[in-house]
Amino acid sequence: MVKISAVNYLNTKPFVYGIQHSGYLEDFELQLDIPSVCATKVINHEVDIGLVPIAILPELAYKEILTDYCIGAKGAVGSVLLLSQEPLDKIENIILDFHSNTSISLVKVLCSKYWNINPSWINSTKDFDHLIKGTTAGVLIGDRSMKIRSQFDFVYDLAFEWEQFSKMPFVFACWVCNRKLPEQFVSNFEKAISWGVANKLASIAGVENYQEAKDYVENNISYDLDAAKKSAMKLFLSYLRG
Structure with missing residues (x-):
């Protein structure tokens, strides 16, 4: 059985929908996690495939990027x-x-x-919205960031800021396996993910604030892992290496 960890956010619903409903996959176990937990599971070989934050790619001894899809943005x-x-x-x-x-x-x-600023960094372990005040800012990701953004006077979209800086798109996460998998499973997995993206509106049917969700998955999230995004990944990872 192949174990898969996917992120449980609005922007990943097309992927999860494809895995669960396309009919291409058999003999798998799907786990839904937050990005950091998904990363840990892939690093520790608790799962075989994960939708991993690209920042952890250098930590993987063996890695193979699966599918031509990602969680990315152009702007x-x-x-x-x-x-x-x-x-x-x-x-x-x-x-x-x-x-x-x-x-x-x-x-x-x-x-x-x-930005040429040098703030102090504060790690969080639980909800911290109430601590964002005065000269203390906070990075917030996922569905909950969209719900509370209106409470703040200054909102900096990190993908937009990256585009202004680098003139490139950005990739937040991609599908990676940490061991060699059977070719047939990989082929079927790619078909399942592609099917899910093709049916992304069906994947969000019934969600709260459907029109906003539709606009988000159609216009904010860029799912294709194309050449420009692969170049952007290389540039970003080069900055992490220093």
Whole structure:
């Protein structure tokens, strides 16, 4: 049995829908996690395939990117945000979302290479929205970031800021296996993911605020892992290497 860890966010519903309903896959176990847990499971070989934050790719001894799909953005993504009550030049501390790996690395790259600020970093282990005040900002990702963004005077979309800095799209997560898998399963997995993306509107049927969700998966999330995104991944990972 092949164990799969997927992220349980609105933007991943097409992937999960394809895995569960396309009919292409058999003999698998699907686990739904937050991105950081998905990453840990892949690193520790608790699962065979994961939708992993790209920042952890250098930590994998064996890795094979599966499918031509990802969680990416060309411009604003809408759900990976730096939230603050003060502008960038007044920020002294940034709380880092415990859900995240790539977004934490991305905000550090932007602070160093683009915004030219040097805040103190605060790791979080639970909900921390109430701590974002004064000169303390916070990185928040996923569905909950979209729900509370209106509470803050300054909202910096990290994918948009990356595009302004690099003139490139951004990839937050991609499908990776940590061991060699049977070719037939890999082929069927790719078909399942492709089917899910092709049926992304069906995957979000019944969600709260459907029209907003539809706009988000159609216009904010860019699912194709194309050549431009692969180049952007290489650039981003080069910054992490220093």
